[in-house]
Structures are given as structure tokens and as C-alpha cells.
Amino acid sequence: MLTAAASVALMERAGVAAEGAATTGVGYGTDPDLVKIYKPGDVWALTFTGAQRRTATALCDTIIPADAKSPAASKVGVPDFIDEWISAPYPGHADDKRTVVAGLNWIDAEAQKRFGNDFADLVLRQKNAICDDICAFGRAKPEFKQAAGFFRKFRDLTAGGFYSTPEGMKDIGYVGNVPSVNFDGPTPEALKHLGLA
Amino acid sequence: MPHISSSKTQPVYDVIVVGSGAGGGQTAYTLTMEGAKVLMLEAGRNYDPVKETPMFQTNNQAPLRGASTPDKPFGFYDSTVDGGWQVPGEPYTNASGDPARQFWWWRARMLGGRTNHWGRISLRNGPYDFKPHARDGLGFDWPMTYEDLAPYYDKTEMLVGVYGTNEGLENTPDSPAGCLLPPPKMRAGELLAQHRAKKLGIPVMAIHRAVLSAKQDAENLPAKLHPKNAKAQRLIAKAMRERAACFWATACGRGCSIKANYQSTTVHLPPALDTGNLDIVTDAMVRAVTVDENGKATGVSYIDRKTREERTVKARVVVLAASSAESVRILLNSKSPRFPHGLANSSGLVGKYIMDTVGARLGGQIPALENLPVHNEDGAGGAHVYVPWWLYKEQHAGKLGFARGYHIEFESGRRMPGMGSTSGVESMNGGNYGQQFKADARRYYGSFMGFAGRGEMIPNEDSFCELDPTVKDKWGIPVLRFHWKWSEHETRQAAHMQKTFAEIIESMGGKAGKPEATGAAAIEPGGKIIHEVGGTIMGTDAKKSVTNQWCQTWDVKNLFVTDGGAFCSNADKNPTLTIMALAWRSSDYLLEEMRKGNL
Numbered sequence: 001m002l003t004a005a006a007s008v009a010l011m012e013r014a015g016v017a018a019e020g021a022a023t024t025g026v027g028y029g030t031d032p033d034l035v036k037i038y039k040p041g042d043v044w045a046l047t048f049t050g051a052q053r054r055t056a057t058a059l060c061d062t063i064i065p066a067d068a069k070s071p072a073a074s075k076v077g078v079p080d081f082i083d084e085w086i087s088a089p090y091p092g093h094a095d096d097k098r099t100v101v102a103g104l105n106w107i108d109a110e111a112q113k114r115f116g117n118d119f120a121d122l123v124l125r126q127k128n129a130i131c132d133d134i135c136a137f138g139r140a141k142p143e144f145k146q147a148a149g150f151f152r153k154f155r156d157l158t159a160g161g162f163y164s165t166p167e168g169m170k171d172i173g174y175v176g177n178v179p180s181v182n183f184d185g186p187t188p189e190a191l192k193h194l195g196l197a
Numbered sequence: 198m199p200h201i202s203s204s205k206t207q208p209v210y211d212v213i214v215v216g217s218g219a220g221g222g223q224t225a226y227t228l229t230m231e232g233a234k235v236l237m238l239e240a241g242r243n244y245d246p247v248k249e250t251p252m253f254q255t256n257n258q259a260p261l262r263g264a265s266t267p268d269k270p271f272g273f274y275d276s277t278v279d280g281g282w283q284v285p286g287e288p289y290t291n292a293s294g295d296p297a298r299q300f301w302w303w304r305a306r307m308l309g310g311r312t313n314h315w316g317r318i319s320l321r322n323g324p325y326d327f328k329p330h331a332r333d334g335l336g337f338d339w340p341m342t343y344e345d346l347a348p349y350y351d352k353t354e355m356l357v358g359v360y361g362t363n364e365g366l367e368n369t370p371d372s373p374a375g376c377l378l379p380p381p382k383m384r385a386g387e388l389l390a391q392h393r394a395k396k397l398g399i400p401v402m403a404i405h406r407a408v409l410s411a412k413q414d415a416e417n418l419p420a421k422l423h424p425k426n427a428k429a430q431r432l433i434a435k436a437m438r439e440r441a442a443c444f445w446a447t448a449c450g451r452g453c454s455i456k457a458n459y460q461s462t463t464v465h466l467p468p469a470l471d472t473g474n475l476d477i478v479t480d481a482m483v484r485a486v487t488v489d490e491n492g493k494a495t496g497v498s499y500i501d502r503k504t505r506e507e508r509t510v511k512a513r514v515v516v517l518a519a520s521s522a523e524s525v526r527i528l529l530n531s532k533s534p535r536f537p538h539g540l541a542n543s544s545g546l547v548g549k550y551i552m553d554t555v556g557a558r559l560g561g562q563i564p565a566l567e568n569l570p571v572h573n574e575d576g577a578g579g580a581h582v583y584v585p586w587w588l589y590k591e592q593h594a595g596k597l598g599f600a601r602g603y604h605i606e607f608e609s610g611r612r613m614p615g616m617g618s619t620s621g622v623e624s625m626n627g628g629n630y631g632q633q634f635k636a637d638a639r640r641y642y643g644s645f646m647g648f649a650g651r652g653e654m655i656p657n658e659d660s661f662c663e664l665d666p667t668v669k670d671k672w673g674i675p676v677l678r679f680h681w682k683w684s685e686h687e688t689r690q691a692a693h694m695q696k697t698f699a700e701i702i703e704s705m706g707g708k709a710g711k712p713e714a715t716g717a718a719a720i721e722p723g724g725k726i727i728h729e730v731g732g733t734i735m736g737t738d739a740k741k742s743v744t745n746q747w748c749q750t751w752d753v754k755n756l757f758v759t760d761g762g763a764f765c766s767n768a769d770k771n772p773t774l775t776i777m778a779l780a781w782r783s784s785d786y787l788l789e790e791m792r793k794g795n796l
Contacts, residue, residue, distance in 0.1 A: 027260075027266060027267075027268050028260055028266075028268060028269075028273075029268055030268050030269070030278070030279045030280070030281070030284075030285065031242070031278045031279050032260075032268070032269075032273070034249060034250070034251040034254070034273070034274060034276075034451075035248075035249065035250075035251050035254070037254070037258045038258060038259055038260050042260070043260050062630060062631065063630040063631065063634060064634070064635060065631055065632065065635075067632055067635060069635070069639075070635075076257075077257075081257075081262065084260065084261065085261060088260075088261060088266075090266045090267060090268075091267065128631070131630050131631075135628050135629050135630050136627045136628035136629065137623075137628055138627055138628065139627060139628075148628075151628075151630075152623065152628065155623075155628075155630060155634070156616075156617075156619075156620060159618070159619040159622075159634075159638065160262055160264075160615065160616035160617065160618065160619070161257075161262060163614040163618050163619060163638065164255065164256035164257045164262045164263070164614050164615050164616070164618075165255075165257045166255070166257075168614065169255070169613070169614055171635070171638075171639070172614060172618070172638055172639055172642045173571040173611065173639060173642060173643075174611055174612075174613060174614055174642075175571055175572065175573050175611075176446060176573045176574065176575035176611070176612075176613060177253055177255065177446050177447065177575065177613060178446055178573070179444035179445070179446050180444060180445050180446070180573075181444070182445070183381045183382060183443075183445040183575075183576050183577070184382065184572075185381075185382030185383060185384065185385075185388075186384065186385045186388065186569075186572060186574075187570055187572045189570040189572075190385055190569050190570045190572055191385075191388075193565075193568070193569055193570055194385055194388065194389055194565055194566075194569075195565070196388055196389065196392060
């Protein structure tokens with residue numbers, strides 16, 4: 001069996017006298033309908049305030065703006081997804097909510113401090129000035145370290161939310177999930193790229 | 198006979214089979230095809246992959262983009278129902294608070310059990326794997342040889358459909374002509390690894406997986422599977438025609454609505470039900486095997502999970518295939534004045550020598566895979582290649598510091614994006630955003646590869662399970678308490694795995710992640726690989742084993758255990774194919790004994 005990708009962080013270890021407490025009973029449960037199409041808010045309530053949603057939307061679109069290949073993150077529902085994520089009743093998500101809410105507060109306060117406006121109302125150059133200070137955790141100055149931790153989490157959520165949409169999959173070059181009679185393996189161009197042609 | 202409710206069971210059956218996964222499915226298939234009247238009891242709910250599989254759903258259509266949660270540990274679209282390393286209301290315990298001494302027990306509460314989501318990797322044990330003690334003095338030899346089981350490997354491969362190649366490698370058996378289906382072409386990263394690892398002397402070859410890379414030969418296979426049994430041939434031919442070939446999309450772990458991969462629910466159970474000889478009761482939580490005054494099994498007692506009623510059913514023969522640890526639990530809970538320590542336990546070995554597979558992994562980033570021209574790499578919904586253990590000579594010469602081998606599984610490809618698909622990008626660019634982030638996401642997508650070792654664990658005295666003296670599940674049934682310990686054979690092997698993976702990644706021009714400092718840190722927890730076997734080991738001596746080579750318990754001759762419990766060693770080869778082959782062989786013996794009037 002293959003190892004569960006990326007599942008470990010959210011897993012509770014089988015502890016002494018495990019009580020089966022890892023499941024909360026308030027999420028989608030251990031037997032959800034897998035065929036149904038879900039959207040954020042269907043299983044648990046969303047919790048962003050209007051102001052949080054506005055700031056989150058602006059930050060999503062700063063991280064993934066529109067370009068020739070694909071739309072901006074907010075055009076494919078990424079803010080709703082982030083809201084779903086931080087509102088989820090599973091271990092770890094409450095921590096992410098604290099990180100995201102505190103980070104959105106910080107970035108608005110920073111925008112006010114530097115430019116006298118909410119983050120969502122800044123022009124691109126101003127948004128970039130703030131994001132440049134916090135986008136690289138390893139290089140962030142001590143006073144921006146905490147905000148950089150938030151930015152990393154928020155970028156992961158934005159990217160995960162975006163690239164899992166049809167628009168995002170097309171952008172990144174995922175062309176599977178279609179039935180075919182044959183599996184052809186790498187194309188001649190791909191083999192050439194690998195030096196195996 | 199069909200799916201029935203617990204109130205509709207017959208007064209007595211030929212055989213009761215507890216469990217519906219690889220062992221239970223194969224047992225019920227073999228028995229019903231030969232005319233035995235069988236009742237199958239499954240603790241979980243009924244499950245129909247044809248109706249319930251999310252074949253083309255994308256992650257944005259799932260809660261949390263399909264990410265794993267405690268409710269669905271392998272992600273939302275994993276087929277597992279009511280399962281995981283924790284099952285609500287059905288706890289287990291570990292005797293030690295030390296994580297290194299704990300066992301993770303994966304269960305699935307659904308018809309077909311773990312066969313619905315498994316990796317479909319179907320490797321034969323080789324000749325050495327049946328006689329490990331004879332080779333290095335460790336563990337136990339099986340009371341059979343490779344040649345004894347080989348005909349059943351052949352039949353199992355033909356029945357379930359396995360792709361792969363014959364490479365003639367040491368202790369990595371070839372299959373006779375007509376057994377294997379053609380392997381899918383290798384993906385870009387798999388090809389590159391094959392090309393580069395060759396220089397390291399590491400053979401990358403087609404893996405064997407239970408996926409129909411082509412339609413089964415419904416004209417010729419049935420007669421090979423069921424000679425002189427026209428009805429069985431007709432039924433399995435029909436079942437084979439109802440299975441489609443893989444259409445090269447969607448991950449196998451979701452299940453397969455077109456029946457292109459093997460799961461008990463699409464391959465074993467439909468033809469078994471078609472015989473008219475099988476009744477299936479789901480939501481039947483078995484508590485104990487019942488016995489008469491002579492110590493013969495008479496049937497089982499179980500709890501109907503829907504009504505919470507306690508019920509008993511009767512049969513001439515009882516077969517446990519509930520998963521090796523669950524079968525142990527049932528035996529230990531089958532206490533009576535005659536059997537105060539549980540049933541089939543005169544040796545005191547029920548629950549002893551439980552094993553998992555040694556697991557360790559390492560990932561890396563391969564620049565040659567960056568900016569790869571866009572193409573579809575879905576393939577057969579799982580790996581196309583692997584590395585069989587290749588250092589037999591070095592190991593036999595004592596050069597490695599550990600006694601048994603491992604194989605290598607690959608994670609590669611331009612897979613369906615979900616949470617984490619871009620998580621490696623930060624390690625490449627340090628962290629950015631905007632247009633450059635989008636460009637980097639395109640560049641690095643599909644350029645990360647993971648290598649996972651799967652190695653042999655040697656059974657030891659410190660790895661066992663027993664009944665917890667106090668804890669019961671929500672049905673009032675005493676639960677298992679686990680004890681676990683890896684030996685240095687396993688931790689050294691895990692360290693060797695990571696070293697090898699780093700070498701492969703570097704041979705590909707890539708940058709490997711940081712290996713753990715020690716094998717003990719690299720090794721996955723016991724149970725994490727979900728290759729739970731042992732606990733009712735087979736042998737030649739009733740004092741030193743629980744069953745004979747036919748998975749028949751020494752103490753109770755009409756009681757069999759056909760899950761992984763009878764394994765007395767756990768080769769690096771994933772156990773499912775061997776469980777099925779063994780269950781088929783044991784079922785043939787059971788039928789013969791019934792015909793002779795011995796059961």
C-alpha cells in the first residue's frame with residue numbers, strides 16, 4: 001500500500017488507551033457521500049467576516065493574479081475555500097484559523113500604518129511592498145517573521161485552492177482525468193526533454 | 198442466495214466466512230464455486246463500488262479540496278468507509294506510551310474491507326521467502342514451499358487480473374505464460390529513474406498490480422481456473438466480461454466503478470453471489486466462535502449493528518478472515534471452560550508474532566523533470582514500476598548489517614492537483630508570489646519524486662497483541678492491546694533505504710531531501726504500512742504454531758484462518774496476493790476434507 005500523502009500532520013497517533021477520539025462527529029463523518037459535488041459551506045458553516053473576506057480576496061489575488069494563462073484566484077472561488085478550510089471542525093484547522101485571522105488583521109494594520117488604507121484598497125505597488133517583506137520565510141527580518149509564517153500558510157491554501165480547480169489544473173499543465181483507450185506514456189517531446197528520445 | 202438481513206439466515210451452513218476482504222472474498226469465491234453453502238459475515242456496511250465510486254470528481258468538488266482529515270485519513274475520495282487507524286467507538290490500546298513501541302491498526306468497516314482502497318501491488322513471494330530460517334537462522338520457515346503455492350499464484354493472477362513482466366530475477370518469480378497482463382508504459386520520472394539507476398546496479402522494472410491493463414481472456418481463463426466445473430466456468434466468464442479494461446484515469450484508491458482493478462466487491466463477490474450458494478450479512482460484528490462439548494466449532498455469535506441484537510449462526514466449518522488482528526481478537530474472545538485462554542490457543546501463540554512491513558521514504562526534486570512538455574501521466578492509477586530487492590548476494594555474504602530485503606515503490610508524475618501540489622515550490626524559490634509564483638508553479642509541477650521502501654520484518658517476541666483487561670468497544674466486546682518493537686534488522690534496513698533513495702535521486706541529477714539521522718527515526722511506526730500479518734502463524738508443530746499449512750487450526754479441525762494471520766514471515770512483497778493464493782489453497786483442502794467426511 002502506498003503511504004497516505006501528507007496525512008500525517010493531521011493524524012493523531014494511536015495512543016495508549018486510544019478512545020477513538022480522533023473523529024469529531026461534527027465534520028462530514030466517516031461515511032460521507034463521495035459522489036456528491038460539494039461547495040464550501042455545504043457541510044459546516046463559513047466564518048469569515050465581511051472585512052476578513054475582503055482582505056483575504058485581495059491577498060489571494062496578489063498571490064495568484066490573473067495572467068494570460070488563467071484567472072485570478074478569487075475568480076475561481078479560492079476565498080470561499082480558505083473560509084471553508086479555517087472553519088473546519090478538524091484538528092489543525094483551528095490553528096490555521098488563528099494564524100489566518102491574525103495575519104489578515106496584521107496585514108490590514110500594516111497597510112494602514114504604511115499607506116493609510118486597508119490592504120484591499122492599496123494599489124499593486126503598495127501591496128507588493130508589504131508582500132515583499134513577508135513572502136520568503138527564510139529571508140524575513142525578525143519583525144516580519146510571524147507575518148511571514150502567516151503568508152506561507154496563506155499561500156499554501158491559495159495555491160491548493162487554485163490549482164485544484166479546472167482553471168488551475170489547465171494552467172499548471174494537468175491534462176489527465178480523461179478516459180482513453182491507451183496509455184501512451186511520455187510524448188516524443190517529453191522524451192526529448194529528458195534526453196531519452 | 199443474496200445479501201440478506203440477519204433475521205433471514207439459514208438454520209445451518211456448510212461454512213461461515215467472517216470477513217469479506219482478500220482472504221474472505223477468495224475463500225467464499227472458491228467454496229461457493231464448488232457448491233458449498235456459505236454465509237459471509239461482514240462487520241461493516243454493504244458497499245457497491247459501481248454506484249459509490251467518485252470516478253472523475255476533482256478535488257475542488259470535495260470538502261477541503263479532498264485533503265485528509267481524521268474522518269478520511271487517506272483523503273476525501275479514498276474509498277474507505279468508517280475506517281482508518283481509529284474507528285469511532287471501536288478502540289484498541291497500546292501497552293506502551295512510547296511511540297516507537299506502539300502499533301497503528303488500520304481497519305475498514307465495509308464490504309470488501311481494505312481491498313477497496315489498497316495499492317493493488319501484487320507481488321509473489323519467492324522460494325527464499327518460504328524458507329527464511331533455513332537461509333539465515335532467523336524467524337520461521339513456512340510449512341510449505343514456493344512450488345506448493347505457485348499453482349495458486351497462477352490462478353489468483355488469472356482471476357483478479359495482474360499486469361507486469363517476467364524478468365527472471367532472483368527470488369522474484371516469473372509467472373507462467375498467460376497469467377500476466379501487459380504492463381503500462383513507464384512515466385517520465387519512472388523511465389528516467391530506470392535509465393539512471395541502472396548505473397548503480399539497481400533494477401527498475403514493471404511492477405505487478407491488480408489492474409486490467411487489457412480485458413481478461415474470458416474464453417480461455419475460466420477452464421484453467423475451474424477445470425471440470427462447467428457452472429463455475431460459465432459464471433466467471435460472465436463476471437470477466439462485465440469487467441472493463443482500465444481507461445487510464447482516476448486513482449485506484451477511490452475504488453473502480455468499471456471493475457478494472459481488483460477489489461473483493463467487484464471481483465470475488467459478484468460471481469460468488471451468482472452461484473446461488475452465498476448469503477452475505479453486513480453490519481454483523483462477530484464476537485466469538487461457538488463450540489460444542491467436544492471442542493468442535495459450531496458457528497459464531499455476532500452483534501447486528503443495526504438492531505444491536507446478539508445472534509448466533511451455525512455451520513459445519515468456520516473460517517475467520519476478519520484481518521489477522523481481528524481474527525486474533527475473535528479467537529481470544531472465544532473463551533469457554535474448555536478453552537479458558539481462547540480458542541485454538543493451546544500453544545499460547547494466538548496473537549503472537551504480529552508483523553507489518555518496514556517502511557521508510559525520501560523525496561527529492563529532479564531538475565530534468567522541470568518544464569516537462571505537457572502530457573497525461575495518470576496511467577493505471579498507481580505506480581507502473583518498482584525495484585525488487587537486488588542485494589541478495591551482498592546480504593547473504595553478511596555485508597549489509599541486516600538480514601532481509603526490501604523493494605522500492607515510486608511516487609512520481611503529473612498527478613491531479615490538490616492540497617500540497619505546490620508545497621515543494623517554496624523549497625526551490627525561497628518563497629514568492631504573483632506572476633513569478635505562477636511561473637514557478639508551472640515549472641516545478643511534477644518534478645518531485647518520492648521513493649518508499651517496503652521491507653521484510655522478522656517476527657519477534659516483543660510484537661504481539663492480547664485482550665485488553667478492561668477496555669471494551671461500544672458493542673461490549675473486549676478490545677486488543679498491542680505491544681510492538683522493531684529490531685535492529687528493521688531499523689538498519691530503514692537507514693539503508695534512505696541512503697539508497699538519496700543515491701537514486703542524485704543519480705537522476707536531483708536534490709534529495711534530508712535523510713533521518715538514524716534508522717530508528719526513518720522507520721514508519723508499526724502498522725503504518727497496513728501490511729498486518731501474523732498472530733495465528735502456521736507451522737509443522739502444534740506446540741509452536743496455531744495452524745497447519747492449510748490455515749486449519751491445530752486444536753479445532755473445523756476452524757480455519759485465511760487472512761494474513763497464518764503468515765509466519767512477512768517478505769517484502771505486499772501480502773495481498775499471497776493472502777488470496779493461500780486462501781484458495783486452504784479452501785481447496787477444506788472442500789476435500791468435507792468431501793471425505795473429515796469435517
